Structures are given as C-alpha cells and as structure tokens.
Amino acid sequence: MAIRIYNTLTKQKEIFEPIIPGKVGMYVCGPTVYDSCHIGHARALVVFDVIVNYLRATGYDVTYIRNFTDIDDKIIDRANQLQVSSREIAEKYIAEFYEDMDAIYVSRANVEPKATDHIQSIIQIIEQLIHKGMAYHEDGDVFYSVSAFSDYGKLSGRKLEEMEAGARVDINPKKKNPLDFALWKAAKPDEPSWDSPWGKGRPGWHIECSAMSRQYLGDTIDIHGGGKDLIFPHHENEIAQSEGAFGKCFVRYWIHNGFININHEKMSKSLGNFKTIKDVLKTYHPEVLRLFLISSHYRSPIDFSDKSMDDAKSVLERLYALCKRCLEHKISIHGSGDMSSSEYWPRFCEAMDDDFNTAIGISVLFDAMHHANRIMDQSVNILQDENKPVLLSIFEDIFRMSRILGILNEDPLTFFEKQKSKALAQQQVDVSMIEQMIQERALARKQRDFAKADQIRQKLQSINIILEDKPDGTIWKVR
RNA sequence: GGCGGCAUCGCCAAGUGGUAAGGCAGCGGCCUGCAAAGCCGUUAUUCUCCAGUUCAAAUCUGGAUGCCGCCUCCA
Numbered sequence: 303m304a305i306r307i308y309n310t311l312t313k314q315k316e317i318f319e320p321i322i323p324g325k326v327g328m329y330v331c332g333p334t335v336y337d338s339c340h341i342g343h344a345r346a347l348v349v350f351d352v353i354v355n356y357l358r359a360t361g362y363d364v365t366y367i368r369n370f371t372d373i374d375d376k377i378i379d380r381a382n383q384l385q386v387s388s389r390e391i392a393e394k395y396i397a398e399f400y401e402d403m404d405a406i407y408v409s410r411a412n413v414e415p416k417a418t419d420h421i422q423s424i425i426q427i428i429e430q431l432i433h434k435g436m437a438y439h440e441d442g443d444v445f446y447s448v449s450a451f452s453d454y455g456k457l458s459g460r461k462l463e464e465m466e467a468g469a470r471v472d473i474n475p476k477k478k479n480p481l482d483f484a485l486w487k488a489a490k491p492d493e494p495s496w497d498s499p500w501g502k503g504r505p506g507w508h509i510e511c512s513a514m515s516r517q518y519l520g521d522t523i524d525i526h527g528g529g530k531d532l533i534f535p536h537h538e539n540e541i542a543q544s545e546g547a548f549g550k551c552f553v554r555y556w557i558h559n560g561f562i563n564i565n566h567e568k569m570s571k572s573l574g575n576f577k578t579i580k581d582v583l584k585t586y587h588p589e590v591l592r593l594f595l596i597s598s599h600y601r602s603p604i605d606f607s608d609k610s611m612d613d614a615k616s617v618l619e620r621l622y623a624l625c626k627r628c629l630e631h632k633i634s635i636h637g638s639g640d641m642s643s644s645e646y647w648p649r650f651c652e653a654m655d656d657d658f659n660t661a662i663g664i665s666v667l668f669d670a671m672h673h674a675n676r677i678m679d680q681s682v683n684i685l686q687d688e689n690k691p692v693l694l695s696i697f698e699d700i701f702r703m704s705r706i707l708g709i710l711n712e713d714p715l716t717f718f719e720k721q722k723s724k725a726l727a728q729q730q731v732d733v734s735m736i737e738q739m740i741q742e743r744a745l746a747r748k749q750r751d752f753a754k755a756d757q758i759r760q761k762l763q764s765i766n767i768i769l770e771d772k773p774d775g776t777i778w779k780v781r
Numbered sequence: 782g783g784c785g786g787c788a789u790c791g792c793c794a795a796g797u798g799g800u801a802a803g804g805c806a807g808c809g810g811c812c813u814g815c816a817a818a819g820c821c822g823u824u825a826u827u828c829u830c831c832a833g834u835u836c837a838a839a840u841c842u843g844g845a846u847g848c849c850g851c852c853u854c855c856a
Binding site: 375603669 | 783784785786787792793794795796797802803804805806812813814815816817818819820821848849850851852853854855856
C-alpha cells in the first residue's frame with residue numbers, strides 16, 4: 303500500500319513516489335536559535351520525527367536534514383541586549399534545543415547544518431542568481447527580483463499583482479519591487495559579517511535553506527517540511543531562489559504542520575500565553591506532550607489546555623499500566639522479537655499511509671491494548687496459556703507502533719515512580735504516614751473490620767491517595 | 782483590502798459521495814468484603830443554518846452565520 307501525502311503545492315493528497323526508489327531526501331526548517339523552544343516548535347519537531355520514523359519503518363532509507371538558523375536579526379538583537387556575541391547566543395540556544403529534543407524523544411537528523419557554516423555555498427547561489435539577472439546588487443545589499451521568476455506565488459496561491467496591490471510592506475528605496483527580498487545584507491557597524499563580492503555582510507533568511515538543502519540533498523528534494531506560517535514568504539522564496547538558480551523542480555512534496563492555540567487563543571508573547579517545552583515538562587511527562595501533539599492530525603490546529611493534556615496523561619498511564627501488568631506476568635513488553643504480527647500493525651500502517659493519520663493510528667493502539675488486557679483478564683496463568691503467543695504478537699505490534707510514535711520509551715516501573723514523585727511534590731503529603739495508614743488498614747482487613755478499613759481508605763482518598771488492593775498487597779497512587 | 786482554513790456527542794477528535802472511528806467524562810454489568818484497575822455493554826437517525834445536485838451528502842455546489850490563520854518575525 304502506497305503512502306499518500308497532502309502536498310501544499312497542489313493542495314491535494316498524492317501518492318508518494320521518491321525520485322530514487324527506496325530513498326527519501328527530506329529537509330525540515332529548524333529553529334532560529336535566539337530563544338527557548340516553545341510547544342509550537344515541539345509540534346513541528348514531533349510531527350516530522352514521527353513521519354521520518356514511519357518512512358524508515360516502511361523501508362525507506364531517509365536522509366533527514368534539519369537546519370539551525372544561527373545568524374539573523376533576532377539573534378543579533380538578543381546578543382546586543384545581553385552584551386555577548388551572536389555566536390554565544392546561538393550556541394547557548396542550540397545546546398538548549400538538544401536538551402529539549404532529548405527530553406521529548408525527538409531523534410537527531412542525519413545532518414543538522416548551520417547557516418554560518420555554509421556562507422560560501424550561499425554566496426555561490428547569489429552570484430548565480432545575479433548572473434541570471436534574477437537578483438541585483440545595491441549598495442552592499444543583494445535582492446531577489448520576484449518579477450524575474452514567473453512562478454512566484456505558486457506555493458502560497460498568491461499572484462504577484464494582487465500582492466503588490468494590497469502590499470503594506472516596508473518602503474525600502476533600494477528595492478525595485480516592494481516584494482523583493484534580501485539575499486545578502488550589508489553589515490552594519492559591529493554586526494557579525496563575512497566577506498563577499500558585495501563587501502562585508504551576512505546572508506538573508508531564506509537563502510540558507512536553498513544552499514544547505516542543495517548541498518546535502520541535491521537540486522530536487524523529495525520532502526520539505528515546516529510550520530504553516532513558513533509557506534509565505536519563507537518557502538515561497540526558497541522556491542524562487544532554488545528554481546531560479548538551478549532551473550529544476552526544487553521540492554516534490556511540501557508538508558506543513560498546523561499551529562497550537564492556548565485555551566483558544568493564539569500563542570503569542572504579547573498575550574503572555576507562550577509555553578516553552580521546559581514549562582510544560584515541569585507538569586507533564588514528555589510522552590504526554592508527544593501524545594497530545596499527535597492525537598490530532600498534523601495539519602489541524604490544536605488547542606493546548608489542561609483538559610487535553612490530562613486526557614493525554616490518562617491515555618499514557620493506561621498504556622504503561624498494561625506494560626507493567628505484562629512485566630508482572632513475566633511477559634516481554636517488547637513482544638516475541640520475531641516480528642510476528644497481529645492484525646494491529648497492518649491497521650496502523652493503513653492509517654499512517656493516509657497522510658500520516660496518527661489519530662487513527664492511536665485508536666489502533668487502543669484496540670491492541672484492550673485485546674491484550676482481555677487476554678490477561680481471562681487467563682489464570684498466562685505463561686502456560688494457549689493465548690500466550692497471541693499476546694506476544696499483540697505486544698510485538700504495540701512495541702512497533704510505539705517506536706513510530708515515540709512513546710513507551712521508559713521502563714513502566716520507573717515511569718510510575720516518576721509520576722508518583724511528581725504528583726507528591728505537588729500534593730505535599732507525607733509518604734511514611736500513607737504507608738503507616740496502609741499497614742493499619744491491612745490489619746483491620748485481616749480482622750475483617752471493614753468499617754475501619756473503609757474509613758482509612760476514605761481518609762486517604764480525601765488527600766488524593768487512591769488505594770488498589772492486589773493479591774499480594776496494597777499499592778497506592780496519587781490522583 | 783487580498784488569499785486561505787475551520788464549524789461532527791458534555792469535552793477532545795477521525796471521517797472528501799454509500800449511510801457517523803477512537804479517547805476523556807457519564808451510565809449499566811462482570812470482578813471486589815467495599816473499592817481501584819481491567820473487561821463487556823451503552824450514549825450523535827445525525828454532522829452550524831438555509832437552498833440545490835444526486836438513487837445516495839457530514840462529505841459536492843450556492844448562500845447565510847460564527848470562529849480562526851496568512852499577507853510583517855514566527856513552528
């Protein structure tokens with residue numbers, strides 16, 4: 303079954319056919335490193351992480367490139383504010399980026415190039431564009447001439463004339479057309495700069511992606527991704543640069559992810575509702591964030607709220623509870639290891655093949671979970687049960703699905719310990735007191751003094767401690 | 782002003798012509814001393830509204846209403 307991808311360029315789902323069968327070249331726009339990553343970044347990163355995982359699982363050899371924009375106005379501003387070099391700012395936030403990515407289980411790309419390491423290739427493309435008459439040099443700046451590229455606007459669905467009519471862009475007297483954009487910016491005093499045929503300066507924002515994607519993936523790449531906001535002008539300009547300079551199709555499939563709102567409001571610094579990844583991880587397990595991010599289709603807008611996060615949390619806890627239950631029965635949660643498949647993996651693939659429909663994929667995970675629990679409910683001794691192989695094959699699939707989605711990375715026991723201590727930290731309850739009360743209750747139960755036992759249960763419940771009586775003792779958790 | 786998107790159960794959310802997935806919450810049952818967890822069952826004759834095309838529409842067309850995004854840095 304072929305994978306179908308919604309292509310922003312054609313506005314429809316298309317059968318995915320890479321240029322070279324079996325191989326995929328994929329480029330995703332990474333962050334401008336001038337501040338901490340927020341959950342919007344997390345969404346884009348997680349979405350493309352899942353996509354890459356899935357492409358690889360279906361047998362594609364994926365070369366995944368994700369860049370860092372490490373030179374830019376915002377970085378320079380921040381550096382000036384803090385009285386440090388822009389390089390220091392970039393390095394600080396790149397380090398932080400990796401911390402965040404590791405925390406939320408986003409894998410490294412094959413190459414993670416930085417703009418400042420590719421100044422020569424950038425200059426070469428600009429020279430080529432000037433040579434072809436598609437760019438012009440003006441007083442140390444170089445601009446791309448949008449009117450020289452007849453396809454300008456094809457990605458974002460705009461027409462040059464219409465944009466000019468409604469344009470309220472800054473009046474830059476150096477530009478021939480207000481929509482022309484900078485390929486090279488002349489250095490202002492004290493700004494970081496590189497030598498170029500046009501004097502000291504630095505690259506414009508869009509040109510780095512044209513340069514780096516070509517260097518690592520060639521003239522035409524299979525997939526280019528990023529957030530919806532990048533469609534215009536960033537990706538539109540990348541097309542103009544790359545196709546203008548090399549005369550070949552730049553990207554075959556454009557994939558764009560939707561935005562995150564917070565309590566139905568746009569997430570923005572002015573509204574004060576910006577959430578960084580680190581903020582969210584103070585309250586929620588990283589896989590809760592992942593699960594929340596992929597429980598809707600990647601192109602839809604999603605609303606971040608406590609309710610949605612709590613929903614994702616209970617889902618994750620149920621999955622881990624199943625894993626824990628298996629471990630208690632000495633069943634490997636990594637399945638049989640021989641890739642013997644139940645019905646769930648093919649169903650999951652069917653969902654993912656349709657434009658990476660993770661929402662349906664997760665529902666398949668649920669079916670598998672119910673099935674596994676049902677088998678264990680009905681079994682007296684699962685190790686000798688005739689259904690053991692079925693259970694193992696279900697777990698084989700649960701494990702494979704979780705590898706794609708990037709969840710269930712932790713040992714279940716560790717997971718619940720962490721959840722417990724996180725909850726305890728917020729509740730401020732005394733653990734030894736709880737355990738003492740459980741002892742008392744155990745004694746009461748032994749003496750069949752259920753009134754007293756229930757009283758203790760009630761008391762603990764009132765401070766959000768829930769008890770679970772198991773055959774071999776009582777366990778507790780924080781609600 | 783230009784371009785585009787969205788509106789599906791209390792909440793979240795799939796579903797692009799064939800008769801409404803899934804999750805959370807709720808309810809009933811099994812299990813339990815009672816619970817919890819788990820399992821089973823159940824909850825939208827209906828998809829913002831109006832009109833139309835069709836044997837057939839949440840899905841297509843036209844209109845209305847509401848919400849949102851992009852056009853300036855942005856995932």
